[in-house]
Amino acid sequence: MPVATTIFATNSSIPEQKLLSNSAPFPAVLKPSSSESSDKQSLLLALEQPGGKSLLRNELARSGAVLLRGFNLDSAADFDELVQRLDGEEFPYSVGGEATRQRVLGRVFTANDGIPLHKPIGFHNEVAYLPNSPSRIVFFCQSPAPQEAGGSTLVAHGRTVYEKLVESGHEHFLEELSQKGVRYSKKLAQGGHGSWKSMFQTDDKLEAEQRAEKVGSRIEWLDNDEARFISNPCPGVKINPHTGEKVWFNTIAGIQVFKASTPPGSFDAYFGDCSPFPQDALDACLRILDEEKVAFPWQKGDVLIVDNANVLHARQPSKRPRTVLVSLLK
Structure with missing residues (x-):
């Protein structure tokens, strides 16, 4: 059996990497580290060992x-085998989840079926709008986008x-957001x-209200049997423990x-006391995310493991056959 850490090359990189403040x-x-270790089984064996x-x-x-790259993972089944070797149980993405996901097999889901590939998804921490969120998100590229298609x-x-944001003079905004x-x-x-039926997995309005309350939110009923989801105040800033x-x-x-890209009133975010965010702070946030992203x-078989408490993710517009699968862990 190979020593777990020796299958990985030292100082691997990609051109797009940035250097953090630490x-x-x-x-x-x-x-x-070599062609002999560039297979799924070597990776799985390494992740079964304490060193890996x-x-x-x-x-x-x-x-x-x-980013795990070059280990020839080919399918959703391969990805599920890898996820099973990571620490942590499956995060129960069900009632109250905003994204539309289908279970593929095991712990593997589609990433987001509700937003067409040609539309972008902005930066977010997964399930930040509910009291409990996954600790890690694991992405798997089953099929990359066509070249030059984002x-x-x-x-x-x-x-x-x-x-x-602190450097750009928005300390007061951050303090207010924290409070x-x-x-x-x-x-x-x-x-x-x-x-609301898919979000709360019921056709019954009373049951939807009860399920919303259980996940720290509420529902306002609108005309035409539509509804508005409103969360309780959620953290805007966290402290790394x-x-x-x-x-x-x-x-x-x-x-x-x-x-x-949606009609007025479709989405909104504001302070926990319902007061609006200052526009200059929003502009700074979007600019900083664009600069620091x-x-x-993606290459076929890539796996990206994200610490959801510390890292935001987003999606560029694209075209078929791009297929990225996901697994959420507690």
């Missing part, structure tokens, strides 16, 4: 995101976003993708992207 590469990249688990855990703690999954470190939190609202259709550093953690930027072209 001098860690972002994302960290793990590639096979420890290496992956340490890289994720330093960088917030780890489709990257973008990442940005929340610590960097927070630091840059008040953020509320999210979304207009829900009567049926189909993006409906290991370092004590403050981290930008929310879906504020993602909401701004949705608002730009990492966008690398």
Whole structure:
């Protein structure tokens, strides 16, 4: 059996990497050390051993995101085998989840069936609009986008976003966000993708209200059997329990992207007391995320592990046959 850490090449990189303030590469990249270790079985064996688990855990703690590349993972079944070897149980993405996902097999889901590939998805931390969110998101590229068709999954470190907002003079906004939190609202259709029935998995309005309350939100009923989802105040800033550093953690930027391409009132985000965010702070947030993002072209078989508490992700517009699958872990 190979020693777990020897299957990984030292100092692997991709051209798009950035350097974080703690001098860690972002994302960290793990590639096979030789052609003999560039297969699925070598990777799975390494992740079964304490040394391999420890290496992956340490890289994720330093960088917030780890890209596994070159191990010839081919299918959803291969991806599920890898996920089964990662620490942590499956995060139950069900009642209250905003994205439309279908289980492919095991712990593997489609990433988001509700938003067409030609539309962007803005930066967000996964399920930041509910009290409980996954600790890690694991992405798998089953089919990359056609060349020159975009489709990257973008990442940005929340610590960097927070630091840059402070540097640009928005300390008061961050203090207010820390104290008040953020509320999210979304207009829900009567049926189909993006409906209150799919979000709360019921056709009964009373049951939908009860399920919304259980996940820290409420429903307002509108005309034509439509509804509005409104969250309770959620964190806008979190503190890393290991370092004590403050981290930008929310879906504020993602909401701004949705608002730009949907009818008025479809999406919104505001302080927990329902007062609006200052526009200059929103503009600064979007600018910083654009400057600090990492966008690398997917290659078939790539796996990207993201620390959801510290790193935001987004999606570039793309075209078929791009297929990226996902697994959420507690």
